[in-house]
Amino acid sequence: MGSSPQQPVLKDLTIDNITENVQAINAGCDDRRARFLLERLVVHLHDFARETRLNTAEWEAAVGFLTAVGQACTDVRQEFILLSDVLGLSLLVDAIDHPKPPASTEGTVLGPFHSHEARELDNGALISHDAEGEPMLVVCSVRDTSGRPVAGARVDVWETDSKGFYDVQYADRDGPDCRAVLTTDDAGVFHCRAIVPVPYPIPSDGPVGKLLGKLKRHPYRPSHFHFMFDKPGYDRLITALYLRGDPYERSDAVFGVKESLVVDLETVSDVEGFAEKYGVPPSTRLMRYDFVLVSDEETAALRDRLAREALQKVGADDLEVVDGLVVPSLD
Amino acid sequence: MGSSPQQPVLKDLTIDNITENVQAINAGCDDRRARFLLERLVVHLHDFARETRLNTAEWEAAVGFLTAVGQACTDVRQEFILLSDVLGLSLLVDAIDHPKPPASTEGTVLGPFHSHEARELDNGALISHDAEGEPMLVVCSVRDTSGRPVAGARVDVWETDSKGFYDVQYADRDGPDCRAVLTTDDAGVFHCRAIVPVPYPIPSDGPVGKLLGKLKRHPYRPSHFHFMFDKPGYDRLITALYLRGDPYERSDAVFGVKESLVVDLETVSDVEGFAEKYGVPPSTRLMRYDFVLVSDEETAALRDRLAREALQKVGADDLEVVDGLVVPSLD
Known part of the structure; x- marks a missing residue:
């Protein structure tokens, strides 16, 4: 047909020539990064279908599944993030x-329950109003990789209530709860009063829950407390602390647990002066951690080096930087 | 950590070990075909992210895009099929x-506008009530690969109106139009009165339309008329006929055109006796075609042979048949 990658003739496409022709027609995109992402997406999507000999009924099931995932999303539920997580x-x-x-x-993992509704509260604030929860004092510091305190960092914290539900999962809630935005003080410290986290199932009444059931996987996440740190000049840190000994510590449904993030809860009375200093009963449980943020420059250099190493390992020798990201050469 | 593929310890997962551990936890699925599809899906999804060094902002954009695609779907619009098409x-x-x-x-391609609402009509029926359309008589036969007529085949036909819209795209429609289910007679023939197809854009007011815009692709399909054939013992045939000389004949937005499906419209007066036989004015345009269906057995054997050839070509020597599909050995 005289078709060429520059001037594709989109006719008589077959299992063997459809990929190059879709690439050819997409090559008109003038955003180089988007073009590269689309090119790799089309290769993987088509290779997946060719390798598995995907049939029409399976394709229909996939269309139905993705549609259900999209339709399960609301202002307060993000089923595609849940799918990505599992x-x-x-x-x-x-x-x-x-x-x-x-x-x-x-x-x-960020998880699907971060919300932008959280109120900015002062250090020491009570962030969980669930009377059924076991009170827990959170006292943490934030430093840079040289050990210097990071003052004025924005610290987003969130957790479930004692039943394992985030505020946004309640249809009849009045406003945000079990979440807040704190700020580190001059010593790089932030603290608040919360409750001891509990394990909970990710929402399993939707299509992602059905998928987990089909895969014979449980939907539970081990007990954890979320943190997100923002401060100009530092790479945003999205993380969480996990409780040692949780029944799901080694089988998190969304693969988030790291040994360095597993903590042993203490009791306030373990630390001299804490009960008075923070105005809580000595029997209150205590979560402490020293977070270390990385500068934007250090992160960019490391991301760049790791990308080069990884891509060279898979045989992509000709690399270039597009929009700050190292990728195989586009030409 | 003593982790093994059989008993994964889902902790401390990294860029390099996440894939094998996700596979390990998914391996509990007792549906072998589903397990194989998930395994290949996870490999391609992770490889895509690793190769492109996908970043968080791009991942968020992808989550937002897929959510919008899902939410654009209604009873009469299937945006995920449109995405798959483009x-x-x-x-x-x-x-x-x-x-x-x-x-x-x-x-x-089936396209997203087939509907199960179509009425079963007799041969000769008027299937388009659009007075603005140019009348067209459709007279076709259906045979098997030995040339024998296939009688009693169910023939689903559908097309747009003269403005390029399918009935289901109108919010205020009364019922189905420009579509019908016909049945072949003892000679394997079916016929109906329709209108000359026109080129039209696929719906471009949604997320898939935005994607096409970003890729600098036009959303047009060349003029065509859809057919779907069902008859027990024969492989379902989903096809369409395209009009030669259409401005989009070589740039179909959904890659559907095949030379063997491109037809030259005739005029009823070109064929002696047709005007009287079918009761239409001699100046009416005429679409004729002889369709050939393949038996289920022949299709299955061919599908099997092509799968073996394709998979051996990519180095998968150890093949097996699961749920009637040839795939690389699962063990």
Whole structure:
């Protein structure tokens, strides 16, 4: 047909020539990064169908599944993030985009329940109003990789109530609860009063829950408390602390647990002066941690180096930087 | 950590070990075909992220895009099928699942506008009530690969109106129009009165339309008329006929055009006796075609042979048949 990658003739396409022709027609995109992402997406999508000999009924089932995932999304539920989480993609993307040098705090999955409704509260605030929860004092510091306190960092914290539900999962809620935005003080410290986290199932009444059932996987996440740190000049850190000894510590449905993020809860009376200093009963449980943020420059250099190493390992020798990301050469 | 593929310890997962551990936890699925599909899906999804060094902002954009695609779907609009169509996946899956021996009619994309509302009408029925359309008589035959007429085949036909819209795209419609289910007579013939198809854009007001815009692709399909054939013992044939000389004949937005399906319209007066036989004015345009269906057995054997050849070509030597599909050995 005289078809060429530059001037595709989109006719008589077959199992063997459809991929190159879809690439050819998509090559008109003038956003180089988008063009590269689309090119790799089409290769993987088509290879998946060719390798598995995907049939029409399976394709229809996939269309139906993805449609149901999309339609399960609401202002307060993100079923596609849940799908990404249970397939390990969320953890993988975080690891690629936010590499951590050895001396810093590791990241983990954001999860679908972060919300922008959280109120900015002062240090010491009570962030959980669930009377059924076991009170827990959170006292943490934030430093840079040289050990210097990071003051004025924005610290987003969130957790479930004692029943394992986030505020946004209640249709009749009045406003945000079990979440807040705190700010580190001059010593890089932030603290608040919360409750001891509990394990809970990710929402399993939708299509992702059905998928987990089909895969004979349980939907539980081990007990954890979420943190997100923002401060200009530092790479955003999305992480969480997990409680040691949780029944799901080694089988998190969304693959988020890292040994460096597993903590032993203490009791306030374990630390001299804490009960008075923070105005809580001595028997209150205590979560402490020293977080270490990485500068934007250090993160960018590490991301760049890891990308080069990984891509060279898979045989992509000709690399270039597009939109700040190292990728195989596009031409 | 003593982790093994059989007993995964889902902790401390990294860019390099997340894939094998997700596979390990998914391996509990007792549906072998589903397990195989998930395994290949996870490999391709993770490899895509690793190769492109996908970042968090891009992942968020993808989550937002897929959510918008899901939410654009309604009872009468299937945006995920549209997405599959513009990425060439629909054509590919049809080619894999419905291979055609040389003497038979080729298949093409179903598209998102087939509907189960179509009425069963007698041969000769008027299926388009659009007075603005140019009348067209459709007279076709259906045979098997030995040339024998296939009587009693169910023939689903559908097309747009003269403005390029399917009935289901109108919010205020009364019922189905421009579609019908016909049945072949003892000579394997079916006929109806329709209108000359026109080119039209696929719905471009949604997320898939935005994607096409980003890729600098036009959303047009060349003029065509859809057919779907069902008869027990024969492989379902989903196909369409395209009009030669259409401005989009070589740039179909969904890659459906095949030379063997491009027809030259005739005029009823070209064929002696047709005007009287079918009771239409001699100046009426005429679409004729002889469709050839393939038996289920012949299709299955061909699908099996092509799968073996394709998989051996990519180095998968150890093949097995699972649920009637040839795939690389699962163990």
